[in-house]
Amino acid sequence: MNTYNDAANQDVIFTVSQITDLIKEILETSFRTITIEGEISNWRPSAAGHVYFTLKDNNAQIKAVIFRGSASKLSFKPKDGDKVRCLGSISVYAPQGNYQIIINTMELAGFGNILQMIEERKRKLAAEGLFDESKKRSLPLFPNTIGVVTSPTGAAIRDILNVTKRRNRCVNVVVLPAIVQGDGAAQTIVKMIELANFYNLCDVLIVGRGGGSLEDLLPFSEESVVRAVSKSEIPVISAVGHEIDWALCDYAADRRAPTPSAAAEMAVPVLADVQQNIFSYKDDLYNSIKQHVYKTRLMIKSFNPENMEIQFRNIQTPLLNRYGNARENIVKNMQDKIKDLKTRIKNSMTILENAGPQTILKRGYSMVTDKNGNIIRSSAQVAVGNEIIIKPAEGKIVAVVKQ
Incomplete structure (x- = not known):
């Protein structure tokens, strides 16, 4: 059935x-x-x-x-x-x-293709080095002006203004109005970033918007926006959407804030805290100078005429002692050298005197020459009948060779 x-x-x-x-x-x-x-x-x-x-x-x-x-x-x-x-x-x-x-x-x-496109773009820009941590710069400690690239009528600018006013009334805020979603959004965001840099309008730049769908946040992942953020000479805080949202400009910025309010807290120091730190540093500096002056006065006090003479003597006496000892050592060394040289000269003179011809002649030796004064060292130098002269230690003897 x-x-x-x-x-x-x-x-x-x-x-x-x-x-x-x-x-x-x-x-x-x-x-x-x-x-x-x-x-x-x-x-x-x-x-x-x-x-x-x-x-x-x-x-x-x-x-x-x-x-x-x-x-x-x-x-x-x-x-x-x-x-x-x-x-x-x-x-x-x-x-x-x-x-x-x-x-x-x-x-x-509707987002599958968008997510894939964003991921491919992320890999491309990362390969170019736009997201390198080495390029991240520190935010200024005491900014005078905060620039905000966002919608002038959105909740993000209201949150940033409220946080800035609460934390530090001395900080100025420059709003750079931009379209933050839809057609033409990326172009206006890039234009405002370039404008802020060209005229140096601020010390730190917040780029972002409030929460929205992935399609709403897509302009902040456009390649032109990411490149403008990376190229900015002014430090940039990216504040796109809520904490769970993300965009590619988050990776290129110097800092990423989970919300626009958090971005304002990052950029703007609390005035009361700054003042407290200044007062603390002032007290530390005053106490340090006071302590230094006190120590200097103690040092100067010890340098009266009497103490100065004593201290001078304390410095001079060891130096004089060293000088005296050195002088005595030099004189003694010179005397020892002179005595040694005298002894060596005396010994040399004795050796020379003992080796002299006259000393040898006094021992009983004589020197024999021919009549021309030539020394005769061998009998072969004379013949029978030759006249020779014999010179003892004193006088001379003239003889004729017979054999």
Whole structure:
């Protein structure tokens, strides 16, 4: 029997279970795999890791569930109000007569391509070095003027003005009005950043806006905006959306603030704290100078004429002693050298005298020469009959050689 035809026959009577099973069969076989878009409502994670929520649009709603395994694989953190695209299947829960969609995968509706585009752009700009930590600069400690690139009518500027006024009334705020979403937003943001740098309008620049959807925040991830933030000679604080929001200019800025209010707190020091620090430094400086003056007076006090003479003597006496000792040592060394030289000269003279010809002659030796004065050292130098002259120590003897 055809079940569907039986259901159309008014004479057939069904039990609740039968009709529910029939509906279950029709739905589950007809919608084994479906893609559905809708807005998240009543997002309720359970302790077991499953998530229960409702998908809705303007005219209807459907219950949905993501079991723990699929929930752990989500690439984002869903929240109420997010528009999502889901892939899953229809299921009927017979005990309660409800139907729901069991979701296997889920992504932000309309944002999948945007997220992929932003991620690719992020990799490209990072490879160029626009996000390098080495390029990050410190914020000025005492800024006179804060520049704010944002919508002049948005909540962000009101929050920044309120925080600045509360923390430090002496700090000026220059509003650089820009379109922060939609067509032309990126161009006006870039123009305001360049304008602030060209005219040096401020000491630190806040670039941002209040919260919004990913599409609303997209201008702050435009390549032109990121490059303008990175190129800025004025330190930049990026304050786009709320804490969970992000944009590529966050990576290029010198600082990233979770909200515009937090950006104002980063940029503007509390006046009372600054004054307190100044008073503290003043007291420390005064006490340091006072202590130094006191020590200097004690030193000067000890330099009266009597003490000066004593101190001079204390310095002079050791020097004089060293001079006297050095003088005595020099004189003694010179005397010893002279005595040694005299002894050596005397010994040399004795040696020379003992080696002299006259001394040798006095010992009984004589020197023999021919009549021409040539010394005769061998008998072969003379012949019989030659006249020779013999010279003893005193006088001389003239002789003739006979043999």
